Amino acid sequence: MSKGVNLKELSKKLNLSQTTVSRALNGYPEVSAETRRRVSEMAEELGYAPNSQARRLATGRSMAIGHVIPRSIHEMMNPIFLEFIAGAGETYSKHGYDMIISVVEDDHEEDAYRQIASRKKADGVIVHGPTSDERRHKLLKKLNLPFVVHGRIPGAEEETSWIDMNNRRAFERATNLLLDLGHTRIALLNGLEHMDFAKRRRRGFEEALRARGHKPDQALMRSSDMTEPFGCENAMEMLKGDNPPTAFLVSSMISAIGVARAVGQCGLKTGKDVSIITHDDALSFLPNSGEIPIFTCTRSSVRFAGQKAAELLLAMISEPGSKPTSLHLDAELIIGQSTGPAPAR
Amino acid sequence: MSKGVNLKELSKKLNLSQTTVSRALNGYPEVSAETRRRVSEMAEELGYAPNSQARRLATGRSMAIGHVIPRSIHEMMNPIFLEFIAGAGETYSKHGYDMIISVVEDDHEEDAYRQIASRKKADGVIVHGPTSDERRHKLLKKLNLPFVVHGRIPGAEEETSWIDMNNRRAFERATNLLLDLGHTRIALLNGLEHMDFAKRRRRGFEEALRARGHKPDQALMRSSDMTEPFGCENAMEMLKGDNPPTAFLVSSMISAIGVARAVGQCGLKTGKDVSIITHDDALSFLPNSGEIPIFTCTRSSVRFAGQKAAELLLAMISEPGSKPTSLHLDAELIIGQSTGPAPAR
DNA sequence: TTGAAAGCGTTACCAT
DNA sequence: ATGGTAACGCTTTCAA
Numbered sequence: 001m002s003k004g005v006n007l008k009e010l011s012k013k014l015n016l017s018q019t020t021v022s023r024a025l026n027g028y029p030e031v032s033a034e035t036r037r038r039v040s041e042m043a044e045e046l047g048y049a050p051n052s053q054a055r056r057l058a059t060g061r062s063m064a065i066g067h068v069i070p071r072s073i074h075e076m077m078n079p080i081f082l083e084f085i086a087g088a089g090e091t092y093s094k095h096g097y098d099m100i101i102s103v104v105e106d107d108h109e110e111d112a113y114r115q116i117a118s119r120k121k122a123d124g125v126i127v128h129g130p131t132s133d134e135r136r137h138k139l140l141k142k143l144n145l146p147f148v149v150h151g152r153i154p155g156a157e158e159e160t161s162w163i164d165m166n167n168r169r170a171f172e173r174a175t176n177l178l179l180d181l182g183h184t185r186i187a188l189l190n191g192l193e194h195m196d197f198a199k200r201r202r203r204g205f206e207e208a209l210r211a212r213g214h215k216p217d218q219a220l221m222r223s224s225d226m227t228e229p230f231g232c233e234n235a236m237e238m239l240k241g242d243n244p245p246t247a248f249l250v251s252s253m254i255s256a257i258g259v260a261r262a263v264g265q266c267g268l269k270t271g272k273d274v275s276i277i278t279h280d281d282a283l284s285f286l287p288n289s290g291e292i293p294i295f296t297c298t299r300s301s302v303r304f305a306g307q308k309a310a311e312l313l314l315a316m317i318s319e320p321g322s323k324p325t326s327l328h329l330d331a332e333l334i335i336g337q338s339t340g341p342a343p344a345r
Numbered sequence: 346m347s348k349g350v351n352l353k354e355l356s357k358k359l360n361l362s363q364t365t366v367s368r369a370l371n372g373y374p375e376v377s378a379e380t381r382r383r384v385s386e387m388a389e390e391l392g393y394a395p396n397s398q399a400r401r402l403a404t405g406r407s408m409a410i411g412h413v414i415p416r417s418i419h420e421m422m423n424p425i426f427l428e429f430i431a432g433a434g435e436t437y438s439k440h441g442y443d444m445i446i447s448v449v450e451d452d453h454e455e456d457a458y459r460q461i462a463s464r465k466k467a468d469g470v471i472v473h474g475p476t477s478d479e480r481r482h483k484l485l486k487k488l489n490l491p492f493v494v495h496g497r498i499p500g501a502e503e504e505t506s507w508i509d510m511n512n513r514r515a516f517e518r519a520t521n522l523l524l525d526l527g528h529t530r531i532a533l534l535n536g537l538e539h540m541d542f543a544k545r546r547r548r549g550f551e552e553a554l555r556a557r558g559h560k561p562d563q564a565l566m567r568s569s570d571m572t573e574p575f576g577c578e579n580a581m582e583m584l585k586g587d588n589p590p591t592a593f594l595v596s597s598m599i600s601a602i603g604v605a606r607a608v609g610q611c612g613l614k615t616g617k618d619v620s621i622i623t624h625d626d627a628l629s630f631l632p633n634s635g636e637i638p639i640f641t642c643t644r645s646s647v648r649f650a651g652q653k654a655a656e657l658l659l660a661m662i663s664e665p666g667s668k669p670t671s672l673h674l675d676a677e678l679i680i681g682q683s684t685g686p687a688p689a690r
Numbered sequence: 691t692t693g694a695a696a697g698c699g700t701t702a703c704c705a706t
Numbered sequence: 707a708t709g710g711t712a713a714c715g716c717t718t719t720c721a722a
Contacts, residue, residue, distance in 0.1 A: 017693045049463035053401040054715035078630045082427035089448030098445045103434030118394035264609035285423045362709045399699035
C-alpha cells in the first residue's frame with residue numbers, strides 16, 4: 001500500500017530537515033553518503049514520491065512537452081503522426097518529461113500555443129506539419145516558447161530548430177530509378193501540396209524529369225490527403241485514360257496500396273505492367289520489409305525522427321540561448337517487388 | 346505582448362484582494378457584477394492566465410488524464426489507438442483537461458500507473474487493450490486512481506467502468522451474412538487472441554457457425570497482429586491450399602487490404618470468387634464509405650468510443666464514489682462490394 | 691554537512 | 707461582497 005507520504009512526513013520520520021531530504025533524493029553532492037542511504041531507504045519504505053505539481057511550481061519548469069494537433073493534421077496524417085509521437089514519447093519518458101497532447105479545432109491552434117505559454121503548461125513544443133506559408137514559428141518566438149519543427153519552414157531554416165528528411169532528394173532518386181528502368185510516363189500521387197514536405201517531393205520529381213529531358217505532365221500529378229482510395233481512384237483513372245503511365249511515384253504506403261489495388265483491378269500486374277515506388281515512413285502496422293519488400297520505396301523512419309526531435313528539444317530547453325540546430329535525415333532507396341523495366345510498347 | 350502577469354500583480358492593479366480577483370475569474374456567485382466586469386477587463390488587458398501548476402497544487406486536482414501505452418500496444422494497434430486518442434482528446438479539451446501520454450516499455454507499465462498516482466500526475470486514466478488475464482484494474486483500484494476501460498475486462502464487467510463495442514454480436518452477424526450467401530468455408534483472420542476483443546470476435550464467429558450446423562475449422566483460423574502482410578500471407582496460403590475458403594472474416598481493414606491483395610494475386614476477384622467482411626474502425630485515413638463501400642464491414646467508430654470514454658471518466662472524477670457505468674456500442678453491418686454469393690463449386 | 695525560512699502562484703477557509 | 711491568511715508540497719537561498 002503506497003500511502004502517499006509527502007516530504008514533510010518523510011523528513012519528520014528521519015529526523016532530518018526537508019531540505020536535507022530533498023537534497024539527498026535529488027542527488028546533490030553535499031549530502032553525506034550515510035544520510036543519503038538512510039533517506040533513500042526510508043523513502044522507498046514509505047513509498048515516497050514527489051508531487052509533480054509542487055515540484056513544478058517550485059522549479060518553474062513544467063517538465064512537459066506539448067504537441068498541438070489541429071484536427072486537420074490528424075485527419076490527414078493520422079498514422080504517421082502517431083508513429084512520430086511514439087518515438088518522441090520514448091525520449092520524453094527517458095528524461096522524466098511528460099508529453100501533453102492537445103487536440104484542437106483548426107482555428108484554435110494559436111490559442112492552444114498561447115495557453116501553453118501563458119499557463120506554463122509545457123516547457124516546449126513540437127511543431128507538426130509545416131506548410132508553405134507557415135506562421136506558427138513567429139508566434140512561438142514571440143511567446144518565448146522553445147520549439148522544434150518536424151519538417152522545415154521555408155525561409156526560416158536558419159533561425160529555427162528542425163528535423164526533416166531529404167524529401168526532394170528522395171523523390172529525385174526514386175524518379176531517376178524509374179527513368180533508368182525505361183519509364184517515361186511517370187505519375188506522381190503526392191500529399192497535399194500546401195505542406196512543405198509535399199512541395200519538396202514534387203520538386204525532386206520534376207527536377208529529375210527535367211534533368212533527363214522529360215517534361216512533367218500535369219495530367220499525371222495529383223495531390224490530396226494520402227488515403228487508400230485516393231491512390232486507387234486516381235491510379236484507376238489514369239490507367240484507363242489514353243496514354244496511361246507505366247509507373248507511379250507515391251507519397252505514402254497507404255495510397256500505394258490503393259494504387260496496387262487499382263492496378264490489380266485493371267487486370268495488370270504490379271512490378272511488371274506497372275511500377276510503383278512509394279515513400280515508406282516505416283509504420284509498424286504496415287511493414288514493408290522481408291528479404292524483398294513488397295514495395296520499392298524511399299524509406300525514412302518517422303519514429304526515429306520523433307526520437308531525435310524530442311532530443312533536440314530537450315537539449316534546447318536545458319541550454320537556453322543555444323543556437324538553432326537541425327537534423328537532415330537521408331531516406332534510403334530500397335528495391336522491392338513493385339518495380340521493373342518499363343513494358344515494351 | 347502577453348507579459349505573464351500573475352494574480353498578485355493583477356489584483357494590485359485593481360486594488361482588490363487576490364481572493365476577490367480569483368473568485369471573479371472563476372465564476373463564484375458572491376462577486377458583484379461590476380467587480381467581475383472590471384476584473385475580467387483588466388485580466389484581458391494584462392493578458393493574465395493562471396499558472397496551471399499553482400492551481401493544480403492548490404486544488405489538488407491535476408486536471409489531466411493519463412494514457413499509458415506500452416510499446417506492445419502501440420506497435421499492434423497503432424492507428425486504432427490514435428483515432429481513439431483523438432476522440433478522447435477532443436473531449437478533454439472541451440472540459441479543460443490535459444491529456445498526457447506515457448509511452449513505456451512493456452514491463453514498466455505498472456510503474457507508470459504507480460507514478461501517475463503517487464506523483465499526482467493525472468486525475469484518472471484510460472486502460473487500453475484489456476487482455477484475458479487482465480490485472481491492471483486491480484492495481485488501479487488499489488491506487489485509488491479512477492479509470493475507464495476501452496474494452497471489457499472479463500469477470501470484472503460489473504465493478505469497472507468501460508466502453509466497448511459488441512464484438513461477439515458483430516462477428517456473429519457478419520458470419521451469418523456469409524452463411525446466408527451460401528459460404529460454408531469461411532476463414533477467420535483475427536487479432537491477437539489474448540486480447541479480450543479478439544476472443545469475443547472469435548466466439549461470435551464460432552457460435553454462428555455452430556448454430557447453423559457447421560463445425561469451425563481450425564485450419565481456417567489465424568490470429569496475429571493486424572498488419573497488412575498478415576492478411577495477405579495467410580489468405581494466400583489458404584487460397585492455395587486444398588479446399589480453400591470462399592470467404593474471409595477479418596478483424597481490421599488493414600489486414601483486409603492484405604487479403605484483397607492476396608485474392609488479386611491468385612487471379613481471383615474479390616466479391617465474386619472470394620468474399621471478405623472486415624471490421625472497420627472508421628479510421629480517417631482508410632475511409633470505407635461512398636455509395637457502396639469497398640468492403641462489406643462491421644463498423645464502429647473508435648473515435649466516438651474515445652469521446653465517450655473520456656466523458657465517462659470525467660464524470661467519474663467529478664462525482665467520486667459513483668457507481669461504475671458502462672457503454673455498449675453496437676457495430677453496424679454495412680454491405681459493400683466485397684461480398685457476394687458463394688461461387689458454385 | 692545540515693537546517694530555517696522564504697518563496698512558487700493559486701485556491702479556500704474564516705472573518706468582516 | 708470583500709479581504710486576510712493559511713495551506714498546497716516542493717526547491718532554494720542564506721546561515722550556521
